[in-house]
Amino acid sequence: MKFFQVHETSDVLRLIEDTYKPLERTEEVSLYEAFDRVLAEDVVASEDVPGFDRSTVDGYAVRAQDTYGASESMPAFLDVSGVIEMGKEGGAIAPAKAKYIPTGGMMPSGADSVVMVEHAEEVGSLLNVHKQVAPGENVIKKGEDIQAGSRVLQRGHRLQPQDLGVLAAAGVSRVKVFAKPVVGILSTGDEIVPPETKQLRPGEVRDVNTITIGAALQSMGADVLYGGIVKDDLQEYLRRARELFEKVDLLVMSGGSSVGTRDFSVQVMEALGEPGILVHGISLKPGKPTILAKAGHKPVVGLPGHPVSALIVFDLVVRRIVNRLYDRTPHPFDPRIRARLSRNLPSAVGRSDYVRVRLEKRDGEMWAIPVFGKSGLISVISESDGVIEIPARKEGLLQGEWVNVNCFVTERGIVSEEEDLSGRHSAQRGTEETPDCC
Numbered sequence: 001m002k003f004f005q006v007h008e009t010s011d012v013l014r015l016i017e018d019t020y021k022p023l024e025r026t027e028e029v030s031l032y033e034a035f036d037r038v039l040a041e042d043v044v045a046s047e048d049v050p051g052f053d054r055s056t057v058d059g060y061a062v063r064a065q066d067t068y069g070a071s072e073s074m075p076a077f078l079d080v081s082g083v084i085e086m087g088k089e090g091g092a093i094a095p096a097k098a099k100y101i102p103t104g105g106m107m108p109s110g111a112d113s114v115v116m117v118e119h120a121e122e123v124g125s126l127l128n129v130h131k132q133v134a135p136g137e138n139v140i141k142k143g144e145d146i147q148a149g150s151r152v153l154q155r156g157h158r159l160q161p162q163d164l165g166v167l168a169a170a171g172v173s174r175v176k177v178f179a180k181p182v183v184g185i186l187s188t189g190d191e192i193v194p195p196e197t198k199q200l201r202p203g204e205v206r207d208v209n210t211i212t213i214g215a216a217l218q219s220m221g222a223d224v225l226y227g228g229i230v231k232d233d234l235q236e237y238l239r240r241a242r243e244l245f246e247k248v249d250l251l252v253m254s255g256g257s258s259v260g261t262r263d264f265s266v267q268v269m270e271a272l273g274e275p276g277i278l279v280h281g282i283s284l285k286p287g288k289p290t291i292l293a294k295a296g297h298k299p300v301v302g303l304p305g306h307p308v309s310a311l312i313v314f315d316l317v318v319r320r321i322v323n324r325l326y327d328r329t330p331h332p333f334d335p336r337i338r339a340r341l342s343r344n345l346p347s348a349v350g351r352s353d354y355v356r357v358r359l360e361k362r363d364g365e366m367w368a369i370p371v372f373g374k375s376g377l378i379s380v381i382s383e384s385d386g387v388i389e390i391p392a393r394k395e396g397l398l399q400g401e402w403v404n405v406n407c408f409v410t411e412r413g414i415v416s417e418e419e420d421l422s423g424r425h426s427a428q429r430g431t432e433e434t435p436d437c438c
């Protein structure tokens with residue numbers, strides 16, 4: 001009789017960290033290609049930003065002490081000794097003098113502050129200053145933004161638009177980043193046909209996992225190699241898996257991970273190389289028939305065929321492996337959304353349960369509403385905003401309890417206070433959770 005020797009989820013996550021090593025393959029790219037790439041080394045600023053003292057307003061560059069006591073009724077009188085042009089030297093001013101300066105203009109030496117145009121009036125060559133300024137007022141000092149020699153970004157950081165702005169300002173035009181992990185996906189099953197198939201024959205289903213897992217990998221910045229669909233034929237499966245395996249850093253296979261007579265994934269993964277299978281079966285629901293292997297130094301993952309299970313296991317396992325290969329430091333903050341659970345959720349102790357939820361705002365509070373349905377139903381995940389975990393040690397969660405929701409789509413933009421999240425979903429399906437199969 002075939003059976004799974006299930007592993008605790010926490011053990012599997014530890015195994016991922018211990019077993020799979022960062023690729024450490026690097027390349028140099030320009031800032032135009034660097035968005036979302038992971039830095040392979042610290043970036044140190046070679047110069048000050050800004051490189052000179054700048055005005056933050058349109059006004060007059062002055063010595064603050066020449067304006068002391070100035071008010072509407074008792075202006076200070078200074079001589080206007082010129083105009084500073086953008087992108088040009090600021091020159092110098094003598095005591096009791098002022099120079100017109102635009103926002104961002106270079107401060108003249110001798111001046112330490114800027115009187116805004118609203119608080120000054122030119123009368124001939126005389127400037128009437130109606131408001132005193134303090135030293136440093138309306139000025140950004142040289143190096144105030146970034147100091148030469150300081151570390152501006154750290155190895156492992158995933159470069160976002162604002163980071164690229166910092167690099168551009170500091171004159172760093174090329175950066176050393178980790179090469180993107182190349183990930184191969186192979187779908188298996190006699191019944192699986194390409195999504196483009198117009199007319200399904202009885203028993204056939206379109207390949208969902210190649211599309212969902214491919215997109216999820218792309219969202220992580222991986223390079224995806226689509227291996228297509230392979231039939232339940234051991235020799236053919238092995239040949240196609242080997243072919244793809246040679247070209248990738250991580251091979252993901254969907255389907256055939258269970259213990260049926262045509263579930264060949266274990267044999268194929270074993271045949272790809274030593275040490276072979278590390279895990280077959282994880283104590284979680286859905287997603288129990290997950291396989292983890294290592295062939296040479298490369299990770300190989302067998303995802304359960306059910307589309308919802310495949311995506312949930314992707315988030316839990318594959319995402320971690322890709323981050324590990326990419327040498328990406330974890331978020332310094334918890335990116336999950338806190339919400340209150342709308343109903344009791346029972347669960348079996350000793351197994352981590354992952355329940356799809358949609359988010360809904362009620363009286364100013366975020367609520368997580370479980371979306372039930374079997375793990376073969378892809379629409380279930382599309383109707384959900386994320387997943388909550390019922391940890392293995394718990395018998396369930398209680399209505400009203402605060403939970404962390406791991407959102408599926410983190411980059412759909414900021415949801416405004418007014419936006420009614422529930423409006424995006426169709427009616428909640430009636431089907432209750434899958435039988436206790438996994």
Ligand SMILES: Nc1nc2c(c(=O)[nH]1)N[C@H]1C(S)=C(S)[C@@H](COP(=O)(O)OP(=O)(O)OC[C@H]3O[C@@H](n4cnc5c(N)ncnc54)[C@H](O)[C@@H]3O)O[C@H]1N2
Nearest residue numbers: 187206207208209255256257258263289304305306309438
């Ligand atoms: N005797 C047992 N049978 C099963 C168990 C078990 O513990 N004992 N576990 C069940 C669970 S849980 C899952 S999940 C599935 C996983 O099985 P496989 O990974 O071997 O997947 P398949 O049998 O190939 O497919 C399952 C299901 O998903 C559909 N599928 C597969 N690939 C795709 C794809 N790329 N796109 C869309 N749909 C796909 C496939 O047609 C099947 O309906 O095993 C249970 N059985």
Ligand code: MOO
Nearest residue numbers: 286287309375438
């Ligand atoms: O992975 Mo299975 O979906 O646990 O039903």
